[in-house]
Structure formats: C-alpha cells, structure tokens
Amino acid sequence: MPKDSGIGASSKRREDVRFLTGSGNYTDDINVRGQAYVYFLRSDIAHGRINSIDTSDAESMPGVVRVFTGKDFEGVGGLPCGWEVADRHGAPMQEPPHPILAQGKVRHVGDPIAAVVADSLEQARDAAEAIAFDIEELPTVTDMKAAAQEGSVKVHDDLKNNICYDWMLGEADNAKVDEVFANAAHVTTLELTNNRLVANPMEPRVCVAEYSRGTDEYTLYTTSQNPHVIRLLMCAFVLGLPEHKVRVVAPDVGGGFGSKIFHYAEEAFCTFAAKACNRPVKWTSSRSEAFLSDAQGRDHVTTIQLALDAQNNFIGLRTDTYANLGAYLSTFSSSVPTWLHGTLMAGNYKTPVIQVNVKAMFTNTVPVDAYRGAGRPEATFQLERVIDKAARELGVDPIALRRQNFITQFPYDTPVALTYDTGDYNGTMDKLEAAADLAGFAARRAQSEANGKLRGLGINCYIEACGIAPSNIVGMLGARAGLYDAATVRVNATGSISVMVGAHSHGQGHETAFPQVVAEMIGIDESMVEIVHGDTSKIPFGMGTYGSRSLAVCGSAMVKATEKVIDKAKKIAAHLLEASEADIELKDGQFTVAGTDKSVAWGDVTLTAYVPHNFPLEVEPGLEETAFYDPANFTFPAGAYACEVEVDPETGKVTIERFTAADDFGNIINPMIVDGQVHGGIGQGIGQALLENCVYDENGQLLSASYMDYAMPRADDVPFYTVDHSSRTPCTHNPLGVKGCGEAGAIGSPPAVVNAVIDALHSGGKKVEHIDMPVSPSRVWAAMNG
Amino acid sequence: MYSFEFEKPSTVAEAVAALGAEEAQALGGGQTLIPTLKQRLAAPAKLVSLSGIAEMKGVCVEDDGSLAIGGGTTHATVAREAADKYPALAELASHIGDPAVRNRGTIGGSLANNDPSACYPAAVLGSGATIRTNARDIAADDFFQGMFTTALSDAEIITSVRFPVPQAANYQKFLQPASRFALVGVFVARYADGVRVAVTGASEDGVFRWGEAEQALSREFRPDAVMGLRINPMNMIGDLHGSKEYRAHLVGVLTRRAVAAAG
C-alpha cells in the first residue's frame, strides 16, 4: 500500500499551486520604490584592447543617473573563484582577475564594457548607444587545443599561457600505466567531444539591489541557488562589506541547473551602484544576454583508452581531456573538470589502474562552469562510450561486459580518490532489464525494419557523487568554502513548525518533500510543517542547492535539528506526565509513557514550551533547535539506463522510441518528485545528446546565440519514460539513507542515446564508430555516408 | 525598441497613403518585425498596421476556381478555411511556428519577408500563384528574388494571393531543430498541364523551382521518377544545422516523399 503522507508518500507538490497559477514571486516581480534600471553595454567582439571609453554624451542623455566603466571598479575586488586547483606538480592554478566591468581588455562577446543606470531601461539603452569607445580588435582563440599551443594568442596577458592548470589524478607513474596497456589483450581508444551547452533556465537572471543611507544596510534580491554563498563572496571578496549589513534574498527561482550557483558581476554591480547612485538598481537579463553572460556548461575534448585482458576484464584506463573554461574563472569552474570529473572515472567498474589528465584552458568564450551533473556527465559519457565501443570490437554483449566488471564489494576504494559506501549494480541492472523489456527488443527491431527504420538499443551505467563533502577533505583539495548545510526547526506554540533551511528550492520540490520528513518524525500532518528558504535574514548559514545535495546534506541537518527538538519536547512531556524522560515515546503526535495509557499530545507540549507555567525548571522555555551537518562522505547514486532509438536511414533523423531508467537513490521520500527529477534530467540529457550545441566561430562570435539556432528539447522530442527506483541501497552515512536524484537523468542519458544510435547504424550495416553530440540528422547522415 | 508613430488604417487606400511617409513600414502580424524592433535592428519612423483592413482578410474561391487569400489573413485562418479547398496549403499553414505565431502571422508578411527558410514561399512558387498588390499582379516566378528580397517596391502592399488549385499536392517540411522553420521544405503540386516543385530552406538564393524534377514528374508522377536526380550542393546553404551536401540530399528525399504523399 503506498502511503498517503510522510516519508515515501507521493504528496502533491504544494508549491505548484503558486507556480501553476501565476502567483509565484520571482525576482523580476520585485519592484522597489524609486528603482533605476541598469543596461550593460556588452562587447560585440571576442577580444580587444580598450584604448578609451568616452561616456560624456551618454551621461547627458535624458533619464541617465550615472554611467560606470571598469575605472569605477579599480579599487574594488573582482569576482572570486571558489576552488583553487593544484596542478600535477602541486603548483596553484593560474588565476586571472575577473573585474566587474572590463578593465584593459574585453575577452569574450558579452563581456561588459560599461553600465548605464537610468530612470528607465529604454533610456539606459539609448544612452549606452551614445557611449563612444575605441576598442582595438585582437586576434582570438576559441579552440581549446589551439589555445594550448605555444605561441597562441593569450587571453590574459599577465599569465604565462592559456593553461589554467595541467592536472592529474590516479596513477601518477606513466611507466606503470604504459606497462598495463602494453600487456593488455585489447585496447579500445576513442576521441570525443562533450558539447558545450547553455543552461537556459526558464527564468533569466535578475537582480534588484537597494541601499539605505539611514541604516547603511543593503538588500540584494537575486536569482540564486545559494543566497548565503552570494553574500559571502560578494561581501568578503568583491565589495568589502560587513555581512551583517547585507541581506541577500533569492525568492522563487525559475530553474537554475547550476547556472545560478555562481556569483555574477551583475549582482555585485547592482549592489555597488545602489549605494553609489543612492537609488535601488534593477537588472533583468534578456534571453539574448543570457546566452552571452550566464556561465555555460561542459565543453570537453577527450581521448580515452581502455585496456582489457584476455578475459575482457578492465585492467587500465587513461584519459586526456582538454576542458574549456572560457575567458574567466567562474565561481566553481575550476573544480568541474577536476574533482567533479576525474574522480568519477572509475564509474561502476573495478578497473585497477586509472590515470586522468586534464588541461583546463582559457579561451575567448563565455565562462564555463557547473551545469546539471557538472563533470560527472563528462566522465560518464567517455567511459560508457568507450566500454560500448570495446564490447562491439570484442563482439561481446555490452551488458555482460559491464556486469563482468562491476564493483560488487562495498565499501570500495577507487583508484581515483573516492570511497563508494554502497551500491548494487547487478541488482539495478536486473531492474533495468525487466523494466525495459530488453527481451522484446528483437521483435521491436524487426517491426522498425519493416517500417524502413533502423532500431538501436543503447545501454549505459552511471555512478554519481552527490553532496560533495566533507569540508575538511574538500578544503585540502582546494575548495575555498565549507560544504555542510544547516537547518533551524522552529516549533510554534500551537505545534506548527517552520523549518529554516540553507538549501534553496528552485523547482526541486523542497517545500513538499522536506516537511514529509519532519511530519513523519513527529507523527503530525505534513500541512503543519513549512519550509522557509532563500533569505539570509531568515535562514541559518547554508550552502544552498547544487550537486543533488539538498536532502542528503541539508535534509540531514534538518533531521538532526528535529531530533534535538524531539529530545527537548520529551523532557517537557516527561514533566507533564510525571514520568521519567527515558520512558517517553513519541508516536503519531502523542507522547506516551511506555507501558501505560498516559499520554499528552504534541500540541499540548509545544504550548507548554511557550507558556511554561507547569514546566521543568532545568529546561529553557521555547522549542527551537538548529543543527549543522557536514557529511562524512559523498553519496553515490548509481543506475542503469536503456534507450531505444529509431533512425531514418534516408534523413539521419533519430527519434527516441523508449527510454528506461533504473536508479538506485537509496531511500526515497517522495517517489513522484523523484520521478519528476529523473524525467527532467533525462530530458536535459536527450537535449544534449540530440539537439543542444553552443558553437563559436573562429572569431569568437556565438553562432547559436538564440533559440533560432540553439535547439532546446521540446515535448515531442522526448518519449514517455519508464522510471524504476526500486533498487535501493540506502546511503550508509546519513540519517535518512538518501543519496540525491537531481542530476542522475542528465548524467545517465546522453551515452545511452549515442550508444543506441551507433547500435542502430551497425544494425543497418554502417560501421560507424562514433558521432559527436548533438547527434543531429545531418551528422548521422554524414556518418552513414562518410 | 526605438519609438515610432503608429497608424491603423481600415482600407488599403489609407494604408498606401500612410506608407507614403518617410521611413514608414507596414506591420502585418508582427511575428518577424516586432522581434527585429525589440532587438533594435530596425528603426522605422512609423508603423502602419494592416490588421484593421477587412478587405485584406479571408479565404475565398474565385470564379475560375482558384483560391484567393487576403494578404492579412493569418496562418491559423488559412489552416482552417482552406482545409477543404486546398488541403496541402492548409496543412502547410498549420505547421508554421506555434499557435501564437499562427494566430498573428500573416501570409502577406511571410511573403514580403521572404525568409529563405519560410514555408509559404514554397507553396506560392510551387502553385504558380499570383501575388496581388495595391498596384499590380506579380507572378510567383517573378516575385521571389533571393534571400529576403522580393519584387515589391517600397510601400507596396500584398493585398491577396491567388492560388490555382492543383489536382494533387503535398508539402514536406524537414525541421531545422532549433527554429523549426524548414531546414529543407519541398512543395510538389500536380496540375493538368504539368507538375511544379518548389524548394525552400535549401538554397543561398532562397526558394527555387527544381526544373529537372518537374520535367521528370510531369512525365511520370511517381516517387521513383526523381530517384536518379541530384541537386548540385554548390549553391545550397551550409550551416550549423546541415551541410550543403546534406541539404541537397534532403531535397531529393523530400521530393519523393511529397510525391508519394500527394498520391
């Protein structure tokens, strides 16, 4: 029997009432009395030296409050990078300055040259057109391999070269790796590209900043996944403001997918300008601006080699990756191709020797940072494509080859720095084989062939690492932030509960799922519990939401705080029931004395906490507890996916006919929300695999700069999904045994799609080894006819 | 958007007069023009909306059996009202853009714009239609003059389009994955005196007739009739979404499919 409330129930998402009826409160809905608007004049060339900027005509235009250029920010800090990666020799990465407005040079199309604050946006825009500037165009470098060449155009004149770092993980001894490959019975090599993506949340970025001269306080409303992180970075590194004078609010946020983790120039600009102009300042990104100023995702070029012994056991893996970081270091960009990518290269397999090499490059393109999956999709794509290719070369079943090499003993220390606490990859694969009806594939293929189509089956396994932690370890690895989270459980006198959480919900459904946990622990109705998030003046210092961490990390803090509340409530109940605290049990919202029929209701205890007339003297009144939680390890969701495609051999068009996901997310709080997260993730993964592509020309112009050329997945591009999360090995180190499900779909689906297309082509006699994403009709046709 | 004057006349004559003003421009459904204005890529001093002109709207059958569609008629209206008279045309209209675009965008705006990937130009050229303006009648073969270029002079208004109704016709649109305009679109129409084949989306020169295919299909209206024919990729569009060779290849595939579907 499915439950109808509490842990495990598919409670309807309460936030959807406001999201679906147009009553959400997004940042652009916030308008402050007297606000002015900022328009950013952005570079339309990818690389140039700023010789002069003359703002005098613009300043005298109607409605103009003030015009800012890089000069106004000379004494101000630049945008910080939150992770210092050490290169293969232990030297720190090259870390160029990232000014709020361009100083000296512009380095990508979209780099802000000047900002006009005016009474209206149109006036600001008019004035921006009157800014006269002399920017000398310089040669550009957009290709990351070209950027690595000696003598390449330099994006940052003061750096040695364009290489941010040359990093290595795993087996450091090249001779040892060479030996493994020399002794291999078979080596499979694959070169591939992980295409650059634009995150494209439905809501573009917005910020509104106000400053009060009376109190010297700032408020910044911004589209963020982590308001405390923004406040810390902006106050401590950019503007030099005391945190207690700055409030950052991230109200309803219409999707982030990673792109709203980072601290952006526009946030610091509006906050700075609000004081400088003594006017609230608002900025709303246009969609075109989003293409040029939101951090983009992926963009790796990799050569991967897999060594197998004569029994088809994986004995070695070596990868060489170039990662394009764009023109500047975005907040967490440096960690993505390294600690979020290299560490995942073991995948679900017991490969004993692994060496991961990554060169991260500066180029004249928009900065790249974490995007749903962040490093893990790049790792999974290479690994699962090379395994598929190996299976084909060896003529073995791709599922059997995977099963043979699965890790089966836990905990398992990988050669690339992680310890997987638990998992059951064979069990999850069993679920997939059943749910996907793989037995029926041959008949479906025959049917497709009768219709003149090629049908392919693509299998993929993935491992994910969520809830990046613990803070002491990530600190050693270069993280400049802690990775714990926090929750305050405030019980009101009448028994209802407000939970202030550090996580931020921007589509994930926290407002529904988190109360299910607290309500279950106490035995009260879910509607008695409400989540408060997204406002640094209301919530404890938490790190926000990304990396599928909210429930595993912040949810754990919430459980700990709730346990503290229950412990205290038991003391009060014991006093009221004249019993020993040790004998008090809490069930269904009733405190009882074990072995008796004496009881007191939750609401009576909470009322007593705030009206402490008959109260234990040694206990403080009130009922409110805070807990911080720093996980002992990552969590490791894993899964097996199957995709079936049809390829039209005449046009090369791929349609996805079936998609099945079997995931092991550990324990599940709300199955419906988990389904939704997986659906969305797979949709995004299919977008990457078939449609999305962010392309620059050799001059650094973005060719896919609008929806006319950047193909987002639409409803008719994706099939109905079959999602199975009945394979459950609970996380061993967090109180709920949960693992995180937010990114799995986006990590697990792209290789499944590409593997399926390659399989379809082979079934039609086309021995195509690889097609880079997006696997567009034109690319498939070219591969078939190449 | 820069500021502009706005006029909404109720007759063609008034519209023509209004368009006589310096830097005045006609506004149809605004589905192309408004985004251009918002991006500040155009700065007309005056917009003359054609949406209040009743005589430019609607679908009707003329005495000779041809179908006349007012220049201000929306795609949605064509999809609905031409469905029984010229199904292939109605079908084409029903797949332009999304419902919002179809309920605002007009046939006159689409033809005047002559986007190289637009759908209507293929139907108009493929049907040998006549474009009627406030000043004259222009044969489709003379109207389209390359990407975004037509025979229209400044301030000339497309008031209606007259389509001879074919015995059989079909439009095959292969979607450009992002914009969902035609990556390649082929319109095939069979008349008593021969077959016409018009191709959109493919060529650097905009919509064009595929003469060889027309001859082959006029002899024999079967998909196989064009099997051996090839389009020279040289003048095809090559971009992110498809190479020149791919587009040339698609022209053949879609022509065969259109013939098969036209029956």
Ligand SMILES: Cc1cc2nc3c(=O)[nH]c(=O)nc-3n(C[C@H](O)[C@H](O)[C@H](O)COP(=O)(O)OP(=O)(O)OC[C@H]3O[C@@H](n4cnc5c(N)ncnc54)[C@H](O)[C@@H]3O)c2cc1C
């Ligand atoms: C999201 C989207 C998807 C689309 N998808 C497709 C598609 O799949 N296929 C396709 O073919 N099109 C597509 N379009 C374009 C659409 O069909 C437009 O409606 C059309 O291009 C322009 O028509 P309009 O009436 O909106 O013209 P407007 O935008 O108002 O005007 C366009 C130009 O035509 C001129 N003009 C307008 N009416 C007349 C007239 N009667 N006489 C003379 N000049 C005139 C204007 O001055 C202007 O220069 C799409 C548009 C959008 C926004």
